[in-house]
Amino acid sequence: MHKVLAIETSCDETSVSIVSNIGDTFRIHSNIIASQIEDHSKWGGVVPELAARKHLESLPFVLDKALEESKIKIEEVDYIASTVAPGLVGCLRVGSITARSLCMLHSKPFLGIHHLEGHLSSILFSENYPKKSFLTLLVSGGHTELIKVDERRGMQRLGKSFDDAAGEAFDKVGRLLGLSYPGGPAIEKIAKNGDPMKFNLPKCRISDKKGGFLKYDFSFSGLKTAVLRLVERMNLDGKTIPIPDIAASFERVVAEVLVERTIKCADDHSLDDVVVVGGVAANNTLRKMMISEASKKSIKVHLAPLNLCTDNAAMIGAAALFRIKFKDHLSSLKLGVAGRLSIEQANTLYEENPPF
Ligand code: KG4
Numbered sequence: 001m002h003k004v005l006a007i008e009t010s011c012d013e014t015s016v017s018i019v020s021n022i023g024d025t026f027r028i029h030s031n032i033i034a035s036q037i038e039d040h041s042k043w044g045g046v047v048p049e050l051a052a053r054k055h056l057e058s059l060p061f062v063l064d065k066a067l068e069e070s071k072i073k074i075e076e077v078d079y080i081a082s083t084v085a086p087g088l089v090g091c092l093r094v095g096s097i098t099a100r101s102l103c104m105l106h107s108k109p110f111l112g113i114h115h116l117e118g119h120l121s122s123i124l125f126s127e128n129y130p131k132k133s134f135l136t137l138l139v140s141g142g143h144t145e146l147i148k149v150d151e152r153r154g155m156q157r158l159g160k161s162f163d164d165a166a167g168e169a170f171d172k173v174g175r176l177l178g179l180s181y182p183g184g185p186a187i188e189k190i191a192k193n194g195d196p197m198k199f200n201l202p203k204c205r206i207s208d209k210k211g212g213f214l215k216y217d218f219s220f221s222g223l224k225t226a227v228l229r230l231v232e233r234m235n236l237d238g239k240t241i242p243i244p245d246i247a248a249s250f251e252r253v254v255a256e257v258l259v260e261r262t263i264k265c266a267d268d269h270s271l272d273d274v275v276v277v278g279g280v281a282a283n284n285t286l287r288k289m290m291i292s293e294a295s296k297k298s299i300k301v302h303l304a305p306l307n308l309c310t311d312n313a314a315m316i317g318a319a320a321l322f323r324i325k326f327k328d329h330l331s332s333l334k335l336g337v338a339g340r341l342s343i344e345q346a347n348t349l350y351e352e353n354p355p356f
């Protein structure tokens, strides 16, 4: 059995988790998450400097609670991991410096983890997760990507958003409808009372220079603008804004776009398993639609456990355990942090001479 203490501070959740695995079975011993949502909601979005300061304040207490709840002493942990990219640099630094200091103090090996690899590793805690190549739809506040993952974690990005991430679109539309932050859960809640077919909103595509459209890529900023224009027009006409209907129509279109392109990509690449992870993967309309459309093509859908869709340290620990199990990977204690890093470059985090 390998035990990992993992730290996640890339955005607005301070989280520490102790996880372990025996072979293919992954287990969470504790997963403490201190959310900063209340601190940021009055600003309508995450304020990076405030987020970094809050991580500094909370991390010692979150760490203490995670160890206490796990009933595992830090001396008994085999590895220490933290998210090092991508994310808000000041925030990443807090987690990474804490993890590396603990490694030095307790003579433990360190693993720096790519945040998106963390999200896709959340699936390791679900039953019957795919063991061969699969397609991941990663939908969060910062990313919307289609990633082909092979048995040994070779990763290839097959699609991405050219502008807003799906979660970002939820947050922006939530704000313009006057809902609370973050927009995703607020839109999902109010959409339950709305008609998803009431408004015909656009499914934006990216033009291919060779003609036609890119098949597996996304664009959500046009959809957000369409909602804005709809609201502006209704305001000018003196109409009451039917917020539940707009929220439901927006949610349906986002889910349809994500599902259609994911299923097409899996089908074209002969991948029988689709994994859905990230904050937006918590959305019930998306979860249901993905399962029902995939079944028409005999594709199996694996959804991230609901409590592990948004940022948490257990998924970072799972990514570390997978790296140790299959690749014996460790990072240099000199590894720093980076605001941006493509998932295809995740292997560089384990080079003797770190990339940053
Ligand atoms: O993965 P995450 O916690 O952070 C990033 O790495 O970005 O994702 C946060 C995003 C936010 O944009 C939030 O609005 C969205 O996930 N989200 C949802 C739901 N829950 C969270 N979007 C749609 N429906 C939800 N139920």
Ligand code: ZN
Pocket (backbone or CB within 6 Å): 115, 119, 140, 141, 279, 310, 311
């Ligand atoms: Zn995330």
